[in-house]
Amino acid sequence: MSYLRFEKAMMTNLEEVLPRELLRTNRSGAYSCSTIVDCNTRKYHGLLVVPVPELDDDNHVLLSSLDATVIQHGAEFNLGLHKYQGNHYSPTGHKYIREFDCDKVPTTLYRVGGVMLKKEVVFQHYEDRILIRYTLVDAHSATKLRIRPFLAFRSVKEFTHENSVASREYHNVDNGICTCMYAGYPELYMQFSKKNDFVFMPYWYRGVEYPKEQERGYASNEDLYVPGYFEMDIKKGESVLFAASTSEVKTRSLKTLFEKEVEERSPRDNFFHCLVNAAHQFHFRKGKDDRYILAGYPWFKCRARDTFIALPGLTLAIEEQNYFELVMKTAERGLREFMEGRPSTVKIYEIEQPDVPLWAIWAIQQYAKDVGEEKCISNYGTLVRDIIEFVMAGKHPNLTLEENGLLRTEGREKAVTWMNSADNGKPIVPRTGFIVEFNLLWYNALKFAAKLAGISNDTEYVARLEEHAEKTRRSFLDTFLNDCGYLFDYVDGNMMDWSVRPNMIFAAAFDYSPLDRAQKKSVIDICTRELLTPKGLRSLSPKSGGYNPMYVGPHSQRDYAYHQGTAWPWLGGFYMEACLKLYRMTRLSFIERQMVGYEDEMFFNCLGTIPEMSDGNPPFHARGAMSFAMNVAEILRTLKMLEKYTYK
Structure with missing residues (x-):
């Protein structure tokens, strides 16, 4: 049995899991951090947090979080989790988690009816690049995967709010897009290992709340920008790789790159x-x-x-x-x-x-x-x-x-x-x-x-x-x-x-x-x-x-x-x-x-x-x-x- 492993009973209990955080770093100053159910509770949390020396001496949250949605027979099951003002959580994807394991790489297993989806995450060493592998372990009918990115483009010491200055422009790149919300920031590349459809549907999600900041007596809410979503078919046994980075990557190399990074990780088995x-x-x-x-x-x-x-x-x-x-x-x-x-x-x-x-x-x-x-x-x-x-x-x-x-x-x-x-x-x-x-x-x-x-x-x-x-x-x-x-x-x-x-x-x-x-x-x-x-x-x-x-x-x-x-x-x-x-x-x-x-x-x-x-x-x-x-x-x-x- 794994040393750092949590079962469904704990993973569906927000009181138990929200205080538990997970940190990944790239050994060059960038990091990725959230709770083990991917619900950000600090302003310092983010899926891709990088230094931007051209702006200042702080780290900056580019990609705040990523919501994955499983679609079968037209029914959508969003696996994400966000806290909003008024102690309101939406969506409530944590209820689909069957187990979480953090031996070599953080691995979350979701179960939605007859669908079992596995998510594994690594931060590439010495590169500002987060890698996520989604594997459809089991499914009894045609399945689609929808990925919705939540962008911040702000210092870890500040918050972002809906505004008219943020750029909505994006450019198509190999199996993905790149975008940059504000001048002075690097472009954010979001790419997949397979072809997908990007649906441009810009929207600000308002009032996302961070309880850890409330505890510390600070302002605690912000708005996050979602440019749209990516959608693709996924077959039983298939793995789809996602990369978020400040530089473009050759998507055909994502599978090899992910496996190489996993191989370099030492187990956390004691x-x-x-x-x-x-x-x-x-x-x-x-x-x-x-x-x-x-x-x-x-x-x-x-x-x-x-x-x-x-x-x-x-x-x-x-x-x-x-x-x-x-x-x-x-x-x-x-x-x-x-x-x-x-x-x-x-x-x-x-x-x-x-x-x-x-x-x-x-x-x-x-x-x-x-x-x-x-x-x-x-x-x-x-x-x-x-x-x-x-x-x-x-x-x-x-x-x-x-x-x-x-x-x-x-x-x-x-x-x-x-x-x-x-x-x-x-x-x-x-x-x-x-x-x-x-x-x-x-x-x-x-x-x-x-x-x-x-x-x-x-x-x-x-x-x-x-x-x-x-x-x-x-x-x-x-x-x-x-x-x-x-x-x-x-x-x-x-x-x-x-x-x-x-x-x-x-x-x-x-x-x-x-x-x-x-x-x-x-x-x-x-x-x-x-x-x-x-x-x-x-x-x-x-x-x-x-x-x-x-x-x-x-x-x-x-x-x-x-x-x-x-x-x-x-x-x-x-x-x-x-x-x-x-x-x-x-x-x-x-x-x-x-x-x-x-x-x-x-x-x-x-x-x-x-x-x-x-x-x-x-x-x-x-x-x-x-x-x-x-x-x-x-x-x-x-x-x-x-x-x-x-x-x-």
Whole structure:
């Protein structure tokens, strides 16, 4: 039986299926996403959503959805599903679904009387092209298939409404048409593998509603343009291929192209393979040589901090060192351009954030553990040294190495850490001064750089680094360790943040830490008692002031909950690493039980991946972005660590 498979009883229950989403990507920034019954519930949903760099830096929904209608004896059975204002659904094609399977490619089986129609969908790698194969599995009389496309041609951040500017023009192409609603957009090609009749019948479907936007306090309805419909005969056992793309395709090649794409897909037949599939969805190729990691879907771009935190888990943990090196090659160029004050030639955002170079060293450290120090020195030894010297020389605009060996940063006016929610531009969590994870990263970087220098027999440099590290260690303990057995989150002059936050977990998870074993144990114990949930670590303890665990309501309300109690799976990954390092085999069963909470996510929300965060209180509802790179990465890295300890 398939791992991700749902029967008729669930597929016909809208309360059960509408929260379940499905994401497909092309590894070049475009994606296709909807619910598993093809009813769009977000403005970010769409069958073909692509970047249009000529317009802006956002993705754009070209083809919103596609309704298929089965026709027999003149009777029409529309398999589509749309939500309209007033909680009205029309048509109600979900009632014909017999089963849904998401093993290799998403497959939906419909039954209408004696007709059984199978639909399979893939997104072609590195092309802005969605492919759908309709197969008439069974039919007892002549059958027609009618396909009606719903067009949007708008940014994922906006809505489209009926207007007189939208172009109704179209051109015939090989077994289909191409059309473009607005100037500046690419043409949309809609083609089939066999001849068909296109009936031009332009119409605006008004008041399509997106409940997820209602939940988030945004406008939630739009109008979609349908230029007409395609109609063709289909025989029992026959397959008809549909392609929607920004470029024309030779329709006689569609069958081969679809089969090739299916062959390249890895099965999602267990927890691990789902995560591997999700990891590949964050791949982003731009141009011939540049490789990136997208921070998440559907609204995140390539962010520097997310790239370096996620990179080891998304690549090394699944034996894909080559992609680590490709991404790091692009990222290193961006880092060097920033450190040397040159214009950036890479599309990585927030590379100026003060902890980004230190997370880069942490990522390289994981690479060294995977491939060996010698190869690491050959590939990245110079970069590690250059970052250390860049920080020591005080060249970063917002990172100062103080006399006590600690790093200071200014975060009162602008958020500079991963806890970056803001209200009117001002940080909601104004972490400033000496920040705990910045200095843990710095100590870890100094010790790792010293180790690499020792392998290279650079004894003078080793001595210098060790001296700096020892000064940092002593000052860290004096500054951050409090009498309650945990670490201050940040210290700014006489102001010490006593809030219990998860950023101290890195002190027990990193390979090099200023803390001794007893101090690490105390940190882990506090995190276990006050921060641990089945979905990761809370961003704030329920015992601390300002605890706000429910990420719901309008934008401003959600901003105040974003880092004030919500649970983050990627932090749970570092927590589990800390447990394994400190307790080793005795915590294996505990960690395995923790992983159950993450495996549950495979079947809810966005199938086969991990959402951005969850509420900090039961029942820990998933919130935010449907798929988040750092979360997938850290769970994959934890699985690899578990394997090492299990077979040790």
